[in-house]
Structure formats: C-alpha cells, structure tokens
Amino acid sequence: MAKVLVIGVAGEDGLYLADLDxxxxxxxxxxxxxxxxxxxxxxASGVVITKGVNLAVTAQSTASVSGGFMDG
Structure with missing residues (x-):
C-alpha cells in the first residue's frame, strides 16, 4: 500500500503531501x-492526473462526508 500521496485540488494553487502512516x-x-x-x-492547465488512486472526492466539510455525502 502507498505510504504517501501528493494531492492537488482543482482551482487551488499548491500541492500537499499526505503521510498515511x-x-x-x-x-x-x-x-x-x-x-x-x-x-x-x-x-494547472486543467489536466486530471491519477496514479495508484482509485477514489478521490472533494467535499465541503468532514461533516458532509460522515453525514451521507455519497449516499443515494
């Protein structure tokens, strides 16, 4: 399993490093x-790049994720 992820959010500048461990x-x-x-x-030009990730979804808050954001 991957131990770290590099994350960029559409419409936002900058990259983030997520250390899962x-x-x-x-x-x-x-x-x-x-x-x-x-x-x-x-x-930055709009291309979506994925490698080794099989689910990535943005949400407005943690409450929306735990409150059924993906339900239905």
Whole structure:
C-alpha cells in the first residue's frame, strides 16, 4: 500500500503531501524540476492526473462526508 500521496485540488494553487502512516497533511514547496513539476504544470492547465488512486472526492466539510455525502 502507498505510504504517501501528493494531492492537488482543482482551482487551488499548491500541492500537499499526505503521510498515511503519520496521519498528517502538509503543503509542500512548488516543485521546480522533474516529473512532479511537469505534472503540476499539467494540473494547472486543467489536466486530471491519477496514479495508484482509485477514489478521490472533494467535499465541503468532514461533516458532509460522515453525514451521507455519497449516499443515494
């Protein structure tokens, strides 16, 4: 299983690193070179990039997730 995820939210600047073992999420500096920088540039232009993730959904709050956000 993956131990960390890099997350970018549509319409928002910046990337975040989620450490699943530690249970933390932190903003990371903008990548300036390499594959992550290329992916971030594509993402900024509207491209959706996924690798190794089979569910990702945005919600307005944690309450909406636990309150049946995906029901029905």
């Amino acid at each position: 530690a249970g933390t999420i932190a903003k990371i500096p903008a990548p300036t070179k390499g594959a992550l920088a290329s992916a971030d540039q594509l993402r």
